[in-house]
Amino acid sequence: MNFWLLCGAFIALFVCSVAQNFYFIKSCYKDDENVNACIRQSTNFLIANIRRGIPELDIYDPEPIVIDQIQLALGTGPDGYRATFRDIEAYGVSNITVTAVRSDISTNQYQFTMYIPKITAKARYESSGVLILVQASGGGNYWGEYEGVKIKAYLRGAPKEINGRQYLTVQQMKMDFSVKDIKMGVDGIHNGNTVLQAALNLFINSNSQELLKEMKPHLKKKLLVLMRNFADKIFSTVPYDSFLV
Secondary structure, three states: OHHHHHHHHHHHHHHHHHHOOOOOOOOEOOOOOOHHHHHHHHHHHHHHHHHHOEHHHOEOOOOOEEEEEEEEEEOOOOOOEEEEEEEEEEEOHHHOEEEEEEEEHHHOEEEEEEEEEEEEEEEEEEEEOEEOOEEOOEEEEEEEEEEEEEEEEEEEEEEEEEOOEEEEEEEEEEEEEEEEEEEEEEEOOHHHOHHHHHHHHHHHHHOHHHHHHHHHHHHHHHHHHHHHHHHHHHHHHOOHHHHEO
């Protein structure tokens, strides 16, 4: 009987250890003088696992990143140009790499610098108003290619003890980004208006950075929601003391 009790205890211990073995996380030591480099490596290790899928986090295929809609407004008045982009699908985001980390562990503050070589996107759009003296009301397909994407993200959290383990609650997140090169355009214009399509594509590619600047506030809000939801999922699943020992 004692033999079987011992076997049962061993099996229970093994199952428990496996359940707590977060294979997609590499721990760092708080007192390590190179802790920022370790956090960078650990974050990139997590990203590499995300590309393969992490069933424990309900992540099976990280792409595409889906955004319901963003809006663009140019000019004012009844003829001001307005566009709404819906069902946006972005590919290439999972190729992100963390290039630098700054941390203040005592106050649970972290800043990440990240880089994505290229993002491609597609969406449906609807527009109204006048653009470069052309009535641009209608709709169609949008495509975009964004190369050299640099991102800075800031996170501040607060530790919380649950069942004897320390977890992190996200209190604040901020982010900003820049894109080195942009190519984008539209096709499938409603009613097959080739003149409008050519005018729109000429304007879009001649003013891509300015258009991104106008879209940026709305886009950042959408991206922050996605980032916050992901961070909440990670930190509610993995104890903070598994990240930092």
